[in-house]
Amino acid sequence: MIRTFGFPELLFILDGAKWTVLMSLAAFLFGGLLGLLVALARTSKIRPARFLALCYIQLFQGTPLLIQLFIVYFGLPIIGIRVELWLALITGLSLHASGFLAEIWRGSIQAVPEGQTEAARALGLGYISRMRDVVLPQAFRISLPATVGFMVNLVKGTALAALLGLTELTRAGQLMSNITFEPLKVYATVGLVYFAICLPLTLVSSRLERRLNARG
Amino acid sequence: MSQTTIHMNDVNKWFGTMHVLRDINLTVNKGEHLVLCGPSGSGKSTLIRCINALEEIQGGTIEVNGNVLGKKGANVDHVRRDVGMVFQQFNLFPHLTVLQNCMLAPRRIHRISEAEAKDKAMHFLEQVHIAEHGHKYPAQLSGGQQQRVAIARALCMGPQIMLFDEPTSALDPEMVKEVLDTMVGLADQGITMICVTHEMGFARAVAHRVIFMDRGEIIETAPPTEFFGNPQHERTRAFLSQILNH
Numbered sequence: 001m002i003r004t005f006g007f008p009e010l011l012f013i014l015d016g017a018k019w020t021v022l023m024s025l026a027a028f029l030f031g032g033l034l035g036l037l038v039a040l041a042r043t044s045k046i047r048p049a050r051f052l053a054l055c056y057i058q059l060f061q062g063t064p065l066l067i068q069l070f071i072v073y074f075g076l077p078i079i080g081i082r083v084e085l086w087l088a089l090i091t092g093l094s095l096h097a098s099g100f101l102a103e104i105w106r107g108s109i110q111a112v113p114e115g116q117t118e119a120a121r122a123l124g125l126g127y128i129s130r131m132r133d134v135v136l137p138q139a140f141r142i143s144l145p146a147t148v149g150f151m152v153n154l155v156k157g158t159a160l161a162a163l164l165g166l167t168e169l170t171r172a173g174q175l176m177s178n179i180t181f182e183p184l185k186v187y188a189t190v191g192l193v194y195f196a197i198c199l200p201l202t203l204v205s206s207r208l209e210r211r212l213n214a215r216g
Numbered sequence: 217m218s219q220t221t222i223h224m225n226d227v228n229k230w231f232g233t234m235h236v237l238r239d240i241n242l243t244v245n246k247g248e249h250l251v252l253c254g255p256s257g258s259g260k261s262t263l264i265r266c267i268n269a270l271e272e273i274q275g276g277t278i279e280v281n282g283n284v285l286g287k288k289g290a291n292v293d294h295v296r297r298d299v300g301m302v303f304q305q306f307n308l309f310p311h312l313t314v315l316q317n318c319m320l321a322p323r324r325i326h327r328i329s330e331a332e333a334k335d336k337a338m339h340f341l342e343q344v345h346i347a348e349h350g351h352k353y354p355a356q357l358s359g360g361q362q363q364r365v366a367i368a369r370a371l372c373m374g375p376q377i378m379l380f381d382e383p384t385s386a387l388d389p390e391m392v393k394e395v396l397d398t399m400v401g402l403a404d405q406g407i408t409m410i411c412v413t414h415e416m417g418f419a420r421a422v423a424h425r426v427i428f429m430d431r432g433e434i435i436e437t438a439p440p441t442e443f444f445g446n447p448q449h450e451r452t453r454a455f456l457s458q459i460l461n462h
């Protein structure tokens with residue numbers, strides 16, 4: 001039975017988009033937290049911590065996201081952890097994001113002039129305050145374009161979840177295309193939804209950038 | 217004016233294989249004002265940076281207000297709380313306003329309330345005549361204004377000792393005076409000061425002793441009248457003729 005592309009089909013696609021948004025948000029959140037720790041390790045004075053962080057970053061930058069997702073999905077049960085597909089996907093995406101964000105932030109932290117840390121040390125501020133109050137706010141500003149660029153890519157990267165069987169946005173589009181035989185309409189809709197998800201990211205970031213730059 | 221506040225004893229420092237401080241012995245009394253001069257690369261910055269442990273030393277000891285530095289990391293926090301530092305490049309925090317620059321360390325370290333930190337910041341910003349710019353960001357200020365903010369920021373921690381590393385040499389000539397005047401005012405209040413500078417007028421007016429360094433060694437120490445009027449060492453004379461004749 002051939003269906004036409006109507007409201008129920010659109011709802012189905014939006015239901016898929018729900019997963020895309022959820023996975024992206026979770027990966028930003030957990031990947032961001034983990035990535036920050038790795039970036040701090042990568043820039044720390046402790047040599048083994050720097051080395052481990054380097055290995056971590058290389059591992060995730062040097063392998064395809066799809067392979068990382070497969071390994072997490074099929075690997076977790078082997079070490080005795082049974083998880084739902086979506087949880088495995090969020091884990092995989094978060095690990096992936098942490099590796100990339102760590103590298104972006106490592107560069108940004110190191111781009112903050114040494115004099116800033118020195119002035120903070122001379123004032124007697126300890127490591128935590130130096131990072132939280134002095135270095136990271138400046139690194140954040142430096143990293144903003146690259147961070148947002150990565151986030152936009154990550155949103156689109158969640159489409160790989162379709163290959164593991166999750167009906168997210170792209171997969172939902174595929175299914176609707178198969179039953180309506182209106183691929184152009186369907187995929188144009190899917191594209192628009194991706195666009196709508198990514199647009200706030202770039203809007204917020206350019207506004208933030210303008211505000212931070214206004215400080216001269 | 218006889219109580220010792222800084223005591224450097226046979227201090228040696230290397231950067232890799234480069235010996236940058238050689239057997240430095242220096243005693244500074246409370247309330248004393250020292251000016252440190254010497255050719256580029258002679259180790260002036262390194263010497264004062266050792267006093268607040270921005271650099272580690274490899275030999276000897278440094279005692280600041282009874283706290284001994286030397287062994288890795290020992291007493292660093294205590295010492296830094298007694299010692300304020302002003303840098304050539306100001307090093308204000310560009311993402312914070314002038315007021316926030318001054319309030320950060322007292323809030324984090326002395327854990328005082330926001331209102332108290334603000335009062336204190338305003339007090340010292342007034343002292344350096346810049347209180348009306350408290351809400352601005354550093355990039356909106358001139359170099360001389362930024363350096364005065366940096367001085368106020370250090371003072372907010374209530375240091376007993378102030379270190380200055382060429383505080384006026386990154387400034388346009390017309391701004392040098394406002395910063396030097398601020399420092400003279402500070403000296404008049406009796407704070408202990410060590411100042412790396414080639415502003416010889418300042419040295420004559422404020423210094424109790426002028427120290428000449430060359431290649432990591434203290435070559436000569438004398439009160440300014442003697443130092444400028446009758447330098448004992450050939451290297452001091454050569455240096456003075458260079459900087460006084462340009």
Ligand SMILES: Nc1ncnc2c1ncn2[C@@H]1O[C@H](COP(=O)(O)OP(=O)(O)OP(=O)(O)O)[C@@H](O)[C@H]1O
Nearest residue numbers: 231232234236254255256257258259260261262263
């Ligand atoms: N972090 C560092 N690593 C390696 N060498 C350094 C470092 N800092 C300074 N040096 C070297 O140590 C020596 C002393 O440097 P220092 O900055 O103390 O000299 P200075 O007397 O302050 O010179 P200037 O008048 O140019 O500021 C110089 O030869 C310098 O190149």
Ligand SMILES: [Mg+2]
Nearest residue numbers: 260261262381
């Ligand atoms: Mg120097």
